[in-house]
Amino acid sequence: MISQQLRTIGQGLVLIAGVLGVIAVGLWFRPNVMEPEAHGRMVLAETAPVGIPDAGRQREIMIQQLQALNDRLAAIEEGLKEGRFQVQVLEPKGRAEKEVKETPQ
Numbered sequence: 001m002i003s004q005q006l007r008t009i010g011q012g013l014v015l016i017a018g019v020l021g022v023i024a025v026g027l028w029f030r031p032n033v034m035e036p037e038a039h040g041r042m043v044l045a046e047t048a049p050v051g052i053p054d055a056g057r058q059r060e061i062m063i064q065q066l067q068a069l070n071d072r073l074a075a076i077e078e079g080l081k082e083g084r085f086q087v088q089v090l091e092p093k094g095r096a097e098k099e100v101k102e103t104p105q
Contacts, residue, residue, distance in 0.1 A: 079085050
């Protein structure tokens with residue numbers, strides 16, 4: 001006669017084997033589960049825009065954008081130094097109305 005502990009261990013092992021079998025069948029019928037990394041990169045390369053990215057051209061565009069930004073900043077700085085800008089502070093409508101209502105008379 002088999003002891004109760006051995007019977008429980010056997011049932012547990014059968015359960016584990018069944019679960020592993022279900023996982024194996026699921027993986028077998030599922031497409032592209034174990035797709036190699038190189039193949040994945042090839043697929044990404046095929047969907048990417050045509051042409052090799054040109055790092056030099058990208059840097060040139062970044063430099064042009066920075067120069068344009070620096071020119072704009074220099075113009076703003078010059079205007080602030082010369083006093084061409086007038087700053088006017090206004091109270092938001094909602095806040096001004098609240099303060100009027102809250103003021104005791």
